[in-house]
Amino acid sequence: MGRQAEHVYTDQPTIARFNGMVEHLQNGARVRLHLADGSTCDGVVAARPTVQEFYDGGGNEGSNGVVHLEQLGTSEWKRxxxxxxxxxxxxxxxxxQLRA
Structure with missing residues (x-):
């Protein structure tokens, strides 16, 4: 994963929310993620994510993170x-459950 993100955040409430999510995205956890666009995604957390520093398209630095999901029984599906x-x-x- 590169150091570019579409959106980065510097406000403490959002960063605290991201850190709280990390606690619920433990390695091997089976989860259903309810996304901002109304869709859902089920999978197993492949590796515990972390909040990291990224740059957006305007060169602004801030925080975001990425969770890597896989499906049980197949290594071909990942998101x-x-x-x-x-x-x-x-x-x-x-x-x-956690409401992000």
Whole structure:
């Protein structure tokens, strides 16, 4: 993953929200991500994500993150979702949920 992101954030509430999401995106967790566009994406967290520094198209530096999802039983399906696109995290392997 490069150092470019479509959107970066510098405000503390958004960065705190991203850090809270990391706690719910543990390696191996089965999750359904409810996205800002109204769609959902189910998968297994392939590696625990982190909040990182990126640059947007205007050269502004700020924070964002990416979660890498895979599907059980296949290595051919994978998806990368930016933190700022996640509205809610639903855990499929427990009752815990997080509204991002």
């Amino acid at each position: 990368y979702i930016w933190f700022d696109q996640i509205e809610r995290i639903e855990h499929l392997d427990s009752d815990a």
